[in-house]
Structures are given as structure tokens and as C-alpha cells.
Amino acid sequence: MGYEEVIDELIADGHQKITLYTGLLVTDGDSHVRQFFLIDERGDVVAKKLCIPGCYRWSLVLWPPATPHLTSFHEVWELDLMARNEAITRLCLVS
Numbered sequence: 146m147g148y149e150e151v152i153d154e155l156i157a158d159g160h161q162k163i164t165l166y167t168g169l170l171v172t173d174g175d176s177h178v179r180q181f182f183l184i185d186e187r188g189d190v191v192a193k194k195l196c197i198p199g200c201y202r203w204s205l206v207l208w209p210p211a212t213p214h215l216t217s218f219h220e221v222w223e224l225d226l227m228a229r230n231e232a233i234t235r236l237c238l239v240s
Contacts, residue, residue, distance in 0.1 A: 148236040151183070151192050151203040156226050160185055163226065165239070168218040170195070181239055183224075194239075 146154070155163060164184050169177040179196040183203075194203045221239070224232040 146203050146205070148203060149233050151205065152224075152226060152229060152233050152236060154205060155183070155191060156229065158191075160191065161226055162186055162223060163191065164223045165221040165236070166218060167221055167239075181221075 163186075166182045166184055168180055168182070170180045172178055181194045181196070182190050183192040185191050190206045192203050192205050194200070222235065224235055226232050
């Protein structure tokens with residue numbers, strides 16, 4: 146789903162604030178792929194996006210992702226979903 150759709154879906158699910166994180170995922174060939182995560186106030190991953198050619202969409206996460214190969218996990222910024230337009234603009238910058 147697109148960045149606007151993921152924000153609307155998270156608002157509909159009752160989320161008010163989420164935090165955007167990024168990390169490097171180690172692949173089978175020992176190279177790295179950047180991955181973005183949206184984490185809710187409880188610390189649960191609610192959406193993710195891989196940054197690979199041809200992958201421009203976000204996916205909602207319905208269960209905790211396996212992250213044993215994730216390195217360099219860093220907070221980017223907090224998104225206030227009650228300020229919908231600002232949250233969409235910020236998420237657009239990484240989409």
C-alpha cells in the first residue's frame with residue numbers, strides 16, 4: 146500500500162503516534178538492504194517497507210517480524226497521526 150494508505154489504515158486502527166525506524170537487513174548473499182519500520186507506542190512493528198528496486202509499497206504487519214538479520218536499527222522520527230497531512234508528508238519522504 147502507498148504511504149497515504151498506510152497512514153489512513155493506522156488511524157482507522159486507532160493508532161495516534163508511531164515512530165519511523167530504519168535498519169539494514171543482511172541478505173543471504175551478505176549484502177545489505179535498507180528497511181523501514183513503523184513502530185507503535187507499545188513498541189510493536191505495525192508496518193514495514195523494503196528499499197529494493199521495484200518495491201515502493203508499505204506492508205502492514207499483523208505479527209512480529211523476524212529481525213535476527215537486522216543491523217544498525219535507528220530511529221528516524223516520530224509521526225503524530227492526529228496531524229495526518231504532516232505524517233503523510235514525512236512518510237512520503239522515504240517512500
